[in-house]
Amino acid sequence: MNIFSKVLLNASFYLAMVCLILPQTLQAGEQKWIAKADLAVMDGKYGEAEQYFAEALKADPESPRILRGLAETKIALKKYQEAKLLIDKILAMSPSNGRDVLVFFKGESQGLEAELVDELVTPPPRTNDNMRNYLDTKGNDPIPHYRLFFKKKGKMELVPQKAVRIKYQGVPRRVYEHIEELNREVNRHLIAAQGSQKPAEMVALKGGCFRMGSAEGMPVEQPVHEVCLSPFKIDKFEVTQAEFQSIMGLDNPSHYSGADLPVDSATWFEAERYCKKLGKRLPTEAEWEFAARGGTTTTFYWGNTVKGKEANFCDKNCVMNTRVESIEDGYAGTAPPGKFPANPHGLYDMAGNLAEWTNDWMDENYYRNSPKDNPPGSHPATAKVVRGGSWESTAGFLRSSNRAAYWPKMRNNAIGFRCVSSS
The missing domain is CATH 2.30.30 (SH3 type barrels.)
Structure with missing residues (x-):
């Protein structure tokens, strides 16, 4: 359903309810302007609707109902920046149970x-004689x-x-979630208005040999084995939404929307297609771990313990029940790439923020027979390897050796990607 259909659908609903709800919840002046605005929307007269909603907003500047109606109308008029200001005002309010x-x-x-x-x-009418229900109905x-x-x-x-x-009081949860979707819609258009982006910065790695896996990790991370790689280049940062949209258009699937935020919720196929359009590819699992370790042999690329400022994972602000209440990293969801310290190779967010797609299919026993030189990954299977941990992960998932796997068509707001190049 496009945004114009949504505006009409919402207007129809509110118009149907206006006689039941508005007289008790709004002042008479507001009722008049909202009713006129809803009718104008249904007639496709968005300019008039904009004026009516603006008048209603003067009477009640904090009304989520009016702010929402005006924001949807401005979206229909393609006034995305003005709509964004209204949406941000609603999202700054607390969601409520609606009661x-x-x-x-x-x-x-x-x-x-x-x-x-x-x-x-x-309540049933109060009478002294049941016959009054039939004989005297006035005022009853x-x-x-x-x-x-x-x-x-x-x-x-x-x-x-x-x-x-x-x-x-507050914004009903269902309405709040709708406003979040409107916010993503508006952000996609605002990002598109920025135009093309400069090429992503890449870091050239000389290649070499390293010990892949972990003897202390999960069985799929074992056995530890030596891998040697040819030189390659890898994106310094996770792919941002501005970069993604400059190549893929408005098809930005991100849940946490923003030009400078990493693109999340892209399928493996979308990530691969993006990289290919730039003459790049997704990294092999071995390339990814080599890049993440940065020459280290510790559990994490900064050491063996986590204090909370090294990466973006599920801290006290996180909505997941796996959150660590004693640590605050500053972000409830994704963070703009580069907000946490780089690893020894100068790469950012190789642990946390978003887990990242790799090119390899998951084979839990692949490490037992993986070739030493430039391992290409296993034969096709059902899931693709994902590395790195994310904003919703516990600290253990930030380990350089940690392996996970997801169905390649899956959308997950904790998964992003970066590209590599062999040249």
């Missing part, structure tokens, strides 16, 4: 914190109520909807 509200009774400027338990409750219609749990009182109450105005 936390402030309740404003008529004549009161101070809202009461509450949880909205039921949006529509219609059910009155819609909210069922609210007032946090300070610690008490559940039914409150007539006409007696209060409710204002949602």
